[in-house]
Amino acid sequence: MVDPTSDLGTDVDESDAPTCATCGDPIVQSATHRVVTxxxxxxxxxRHFCSDxxxxxYDG
Structure with missing residues (x-):
């Protein structure tokens, strides 16, 4: 996984992208990407999420 503080919109492919904690989809260049810390x-x-x-x- 890439550094969560990096610019996730550049040079990230699906195999290195974070995945949504709810649906499991890779998050690549998504304006709706949310991170809860x-x-x-x-x-x-x-935790990374692909949308609000x-x-x-999420039930974790």
Whole structure:
């Protein structure tokens, strides 16, 4: 997976792209890409979502 702080719109192919935590689709050059970040047990955690709908539907 690519560095989540990088520009995900450039030079990322589907095999290296993050996947949506809800539907599992690769997220490549998507204007609706959302990342939710939180701290858990002293570590930074994050989840990628392909859209607001997938973020809202996530049950994790």
């Amino acid at each position: 939180w701290i858990e047990d002293g570590s930074v955690r994050h 709908d997938c973020r809202d539907a």
